[in-house]
Amino acid sequence: MNKANKKNTKYFMLSTIKTLHKWLSLLVFIQLFIWLSTGLFFNLMDHDKASGNQYKQNLVSQDIDHQRLFDPKELLLASNTSASEVALIQRLGKPYYLLTHDKGLYKHFDSHFTLVDAYTGLIKKLDIEMASALAQASYNGPGKIANVLLVKPPINDFLKEENNLWQVNFSDELHTSVYINASSGRLIGHSNEDKRFVDFFFMLHFMDYPLFGQGAVGGFNNLQISIFAILTLFFCLTGLIWTLELLIKGRYK
Amino acid sequence: MSLHRSSRKYHKWLMLFIGLQLVVWSVSGTYMVLMDIDYIHGDSLVAKQKKNIAPGQVSYSFKQLLAEHPQASKIELGIMLDKVVYRFNLAKKKVTLSASNGQLISPISKDIAIEIAKHNYADKSIAISSVKLITENTIRELSSRHLPVWRVEFDDFASPSFYISTNSAQLVTKRHDYWRIFDWMFAFHVMDYIDESPDNKLLLIVSILAFIASIFGLILTYYRLAPAQNKRRKGKSGRVKLSKSKPKKTSKAKLEATSE
Numbered sequence: 001m002n003k004a005n006k007k008n009t010k011y012f013m014l015s016t017i018k019t020l021h022k023w024l025s026l027l028v029f030i031q032l033f034i035w036l037s038t039g040l041f042f043n044l045m046d047h048d049k050a051s052g053n054q055y056k057q058n059l060v061s062q063d064i065d066h067q068r069l070f071d072p073k074e075l076l077l078a079s080n081t082s083a084s085e086v087a088l089i090q091r092l093g094k095p096y097y098l099l100t101h102d103k104g105l106y107k108h109f110d111s112h113f114t115l116v117d118a119y120t121g122l123i124k125k126l127d128i129e130m131a132s133a134l135a136q137a138s139y140n141g142p143g144k145i146a147n148v149l150l151v152k153p154p155i156n157d158f159l160k161e162e163n164n165l166w167q168v169n170f171s172d173e174l175h176t177s178v179y180i181n182a183s184s185g186r187l188i189g190h191s192n193e194d195k196r197f198v199d200f201f202f203m204l205h206f207m208d209y210p211l212f213g214q215g216a217v218g219g220f221n222n223l224q225i226s227i228f229a230i231l232t233l234f235f236c237l238t239g240l241i242w243t244l245e246l247l248i249k250g251r252y253k
Numbered sequence: 254m255s256l257h258r259s260s261r262k263y264h265k266w267l268m269l270f271i272g273l274q275l276v277v278w279s280v281s282g283t284y285m286v287l288m289d290i291d292y293i294h295g296d297s298l299v300a301k302q303k304k305n306i307a308p309g310q311v312s313y314s315f316k317q318l319l320a321e322h323p324q325a326s327k328i329e330l331g332i333m334l335d336k337v338v339y340r341f342n343l344a345k346k347k348v349t350l351s352a353s354n355g356q357l358i359s360p361i362s363k364d365i366a367i368e369i370a371k372h373n374y375a376d377k378s379i380a381i382s383s384v385k386l387i388t389e390n391t392i393r394e395l396s397s398r399h400l401p402v403w404r405v406e407f408d409d410f411a412s413p414s415f416y417i418s419t420n421s422a423q424l425v426t427k428r429h430d431y432w433r434i435f436d437w438m439f440a441f442h443v444m445d446y447i448d449e450s451p452d453n454k455l456l457l458i459v460s461i462l463a464f465i466a467s468i469f470g471l472i473l474t475y476y477r478l479a480p481a482q483n484k485r486r487k488g489k490s491g492r493v494k495l496s497k498s499k500p501k502k503t504s505k506a507k508l509e510a511t512s513e
Contacts, residue, residue, distance in 0.1 A: 025474040032467060035278075040460045042451045061326075066319035072330070076308035084305050086330040088315055105296055118315075220286050229283040236272075236279040243265075243272050252269060 014245060017238045024235035031207070031228050032235075038205040045198060052157075052195030055141030055176050059187065062093040070121040072097045081114060088118060091185045092133055096124060098184055110162040113184040126185050128166070135168035135178035138187050143172030150182060157191035157199075159218030260472040267466035274444070274459050281438035293435050295427035298413055300375040306330060310337040313355040321355065322348075333358070333422045334365075334372055340421050347420035360419040366403035370415040373424045374407060382408040386419070394433060399425045 048054075072086050075097070085100035095118035102112040115124040124130075128148050136145065149167045157177055158165070164182040169175070174192035181188055203209060206220035207228065246252060254262070268275070291297065311330065318339055319325060328341040330352060337352040349359035361369070363384055370381065388401040395402065395416060402416045402425060411430040418425045440446045444456040 022474065022477050025470060026478055029467075029471055029474060033464075033471075035282075036460060036464045036467060039451075040457070040464065043457050043460060044452070047452060066316055066323075069314075069316045069319070071314050071316065073308050073311045073314065076306060076311075082305040084302070084332065086306065088328040105299060219290055221288075221290055222286075225286045229279070229286045233279040233283045236276045239268060239272060240276050243268055246265060247269075251265070 014241075017241050021235065021238040021242060024231060024238065028228060028232050028235050032232060034204050038201045041201050042205070045201075046194075049194040050198040052176075052189065052191040054174060054190075054192060054194070055139050055143075055170070055172065056190045057138060057140040059090075059137055060093070061090045064090070064095045064118070068119050069095070070097075070116075070118055072099075072116065072118075072121075075099070075116060075121060083114075091115070091130070092137060095119065096185075104162070107186075108158070108161045108163070111184075113181075115183070115185055126166070126180075126182055130185065131166035131180045131182070132168055134180050134185055134187065135166070135170075138190070139170060139176065139178060141170060141172045141174075141176060143170035143176060145169070146171040154215065154217075155179070157196070158188060159216055161188065256472060257476045260469040260476075264466055264469040264473055267462055267469070271459050271462045271466060275463060277441050281442040284438045285435060285442070288431060288435060293432050295413065295429055295432060298375055298415075298427055298429070299424070300373055302332075302373075304332050306332060306337050311352045313339075313350070313352050317355060318350065334368055338422070340423075347418065349420065349422045359422060360401070361403075361417070361422045363403065365422065366417045366419070367405060369417050369422060369424065370403070370405035370407075373415060374413075376409065379407050379409045382406045387416075394428045394436065395426055402426075 069088075075081060076083060076086070081099060081101075083099040083101055084103060085098075087098045087100070089096055089098050097116040097118050099114040099116060100111065101114065102110070104111050115126060116122065117124050128150075132145055132148050135148075146169045148169070150164060151167045152164050153162050155161050155165060155167075157167075158179060161179075165188055166180040166182055168178045168180065170178070174194060176190055176192045178190050179188035180186070203216060207222060207225040208216045208218065208220065210216065211222075211224045315328060315330075318328060318341070322341070322343060325341040325343050325348075328339060330337065330339055332338070333349065336358075338358060339350040339352055341348055341350075347359070348357070349361070350356065351358055363386070367381060367384055371377070383406045385404045385406075386401065387395070387404055391397040391400060394414075395404075399416060399418060401419045403419060405415045405417060407413045407415070413427065413429040415424055416426040416428075417423065436449075440449050443449060443451040443453070444459060445451070445453045
């Protein structure tokens with residue numbers, strides 16, 4: 001009696017697992033095919049193209065005349081500009097002090113900078129001309145600058161970026177956009193149609209689109225993917241149990 | 254063989270070989286999406302630094318530094334613990350100098366490394382369990398570009414390690430057990446267990462086979478769950494055992510119905 005009962009529960013469990021597997025397949029199949037095909041795409045894609053850096057060149061630095069350097073200590077003493085970091089940098093071959101006021105843990109985190117001419121000690125506002133020139137210096141493609149925009153986050157090409165950027169658009173066949181941090185003048189990066197195409201596949205793979213309120217964030221911690229991941233996990237585990245049952249029963253012949 | 258039967262055969266056989274990887278994909282994928290990525294990066298372990306440079310401490314200027322070290326590049330005036338320091342590149346190496354007298358600070362000693370690690374660790378009540386200098390042959394969780402570093406381990410949940418560069422005297426990397434698991438999960442997800450690069454042949458072959466096996470699976474979903482098909486085909490396609498038990502049930506039900 002007991003034995004038969006045990007057998008029955010075992011049979012019941014297995015049939016439940018099979019029913020679950022069938023119904024879960026209906027729930028997850030579309031996303032499963034999206035994961036498999038986008039995964040296959042990441043495997044086969046051209047990783048150089050995906051970087052968006054076809055027309056990117058390294059910025060050249062010039063020798064600076066250190067005798068002419070202004071002492072940034074005066075800046076820190078004089079005004080109410082306190083800084084946690086002062087870096088001697090170059091922009092367009094000229095030396096500047098980059099004063100960091102608020103620095104995030106990572107470069108893309110919300111940060112605040114002041115750019116100061118290292119020879120004169122005058123504050124340099126990063127205007128549209130300078131942003132264009134900085135973008136041009138990093139670009140070696142055939143295009144000309146089509147337009148320049150000041151963009152606020154969220155920025156589609158760099159979703160994780162939390163700072164305002166200058167977006168310099170070039171008129172080439174790849175629609176290259178060059179991004180410059182609006183307060184530090186640092187080159188954030190290049191983006192183009194090839195990169196945007198790959199980004200679209202990442203969006204699909206990470207289910208990184210607005211579904212439950214929040215928009216795309218350039219990551220994979222969202223509610224929709226969590227739900228589908230758990231459903232798919234059960235789908236795969238029930239499949240595994242089914243396969244093991246077939247193996248034990250000698251159905252693989 | 255009907256499409257239904259052949260799909261079942263191919264689904265069954267293909268999944269015998271690649272089904273395990275589908276389980277691995279779903280387990281590793283679930284882990285990665287459920288774990289908050291900022292927590293994985295160890296951001297919550299790091300204390301917020303709000304200190305500003307005390308200009309009074311700066312007696313050694315950029316000008317002097319460049320006169321003494323003409324080859325210096327990427328010069329930065331910053332803070333190390335309560336000192337103002339210069340950090341710069343010299344012959345492909347980071348160097349740290351005191352901003353009050355221009356004296357060389359790097360490479361830092363074990364004691365300073367411990368102090369920097371503690372200073373950067375958010376929870377001040379946690380003790381340090383071990384400190385080790387790593388100069389070559391890096392470990393999996395540390396990029397070789399950060400070498401040489403002090404590895405400072407904390408006696409805390411998930412065994413966090415802070416890596417303090419001996420040359421820049423800064424926190425360069427932070428790791429804990431959930432990061433370490435995440436790293437392996439990613440390696441298993443992309444089927445590259447060393448370089449963790451998604452463009453490898455093994456992943457290509459298994460993905461294609463998984464895609465084919467899934468198409469057969471979808472055909473099975475159609476036959477098993479499509480309402481009209483379900484009724485018509487159940488008898489034909491059902492397993493021997495199932496078809497045996499089914500008539501029994503129906504005859505029992507019939508008997509019960511007639512007896513009533």
